[in-house]
Amino acid sequence: MLTRKEETLLEALEPAATQAGIEIVTVEVAGAKKAPTIKVYIDTPSGVGFDQLAAAQKWIGAIMDDIDPFPGAYTLEVSSPGIDRPLRTPEHFTKFAGEDVLITCRGPVSGRSKWTGVLRGFQDGSVIVEAEGESVSIPLEDIKRARVKGKIDFNA
Structure with missing residues (x-):
């Protein structure tokens, strides 16, 4: 990364x-x-x-x-990392499980280089993302950039 x-x-x-x-x-x-x-x-x-x-x-x-x-x-x-916090380490991917994320890969993973979905955690050297109803395992070494997808609630 x-x-x-x-x-x-x-x-x-x-x-x-x-x-x-x-x-x-x-x-x-x-x-x-x-x-x-x-x-x-x-x-x-x-x-x-x-x-x-x-x-x-x-x-x-x-x-x-x-x-x-x-x-x-x-x-x-x-x-500070801000609302679109960068994710780099296995601990980051574990800590922010449940958050929406944007991940850019160094090359295609399961046919795509960019993933947007819900972070499900980190397991066996890979980041687990739920995107479009499927669970995708992205090897950490294949990730170029990963960030939490910032959310702003103007009604709060």
């Missing part, structure tokens, strides 16, 4: 995040190769507030400066 560069950045950040009681939900590198944007999504059991984001921005920025992942310019964004 992560590129080699994203995996390297995640590995560099995780020890400090663990010490701070923060989960690095995922890391994304986007944009131009000469001046990319590094997006770091963080969370805690009680959610993420502005003060936590500001503090995390400082230590994440310091780690990025030390490893200099992209010589030259890059932009760092630190944010």
Whole structure:
């Protein structure tokens, strides 16, 4: 699910995040190769507030400066995962079972590369999704991107 560069950045950040009681939900590198944007999504059991984001921005920025992942310019964004939370680990797929999800695969799985359905969990190295009345097992290594499908109830 992560590129080699994203995996390297995640590995560099995780020890400090663990010490701070923060989960690095995922890391994304986007944009131009000469001046990319590094997006770091963080969370805690009680959610993420502005003060936590500001503090995390400082230590994440310091780690990025030390490893200099992209010589030259890059932009760092630190944010909460939001309502369309990225899913990356077996624990994420277990925790968010019952939620609507959007999954993009690296190639076709059961004839399709994109799946929208209800997440049923994680079993034997695969994500289980109920889509269009059928249960589909998608191997974790075949998933390019997975997110909770955000819902907003304007009547609440």
